[in-house]
């Protein structure tokens with residue numbers, strides 16, 4: 001089983017040299033921004049982990065710093081994609097609060113979230 005998995009990964013993973021050859025400056029910018037979002041989200045998670053798991057006081061100065069870092073990378077990503085923060089906020093409001101394609105037709109509730117049609121068929125995660 002483990003050898004099968006290793007062989008599958010070796011066969012299917014895209015060659016790094018090929019990725020590098022095909023990489024454009026635009027690709028590199030997008031990758032830089034999404035790696036930044038992920039890294040800063042991890043730093044924010046760590047700040048909250050210290051509170052919840054280690055029972056330390058919340059370092060709000062650090063939280064503000066990490067949220068600012070996230071804003072930096074999200075704005076860079078939006079600029080790279082030619083979209084605006086306003087578009088993203090409007091899409092989020094539409095998804096959560098209104099419109100015929102809204103996720104929650106009658107507004108969010110724990111019950112509505114548990115019964116979401118698009119999540120009903122999902123298998124439980126390991």
Ligand SMILES: [Mg+2]
Pocket residue numbers: 040043065066069
């Ligand atoms: Mg940071």
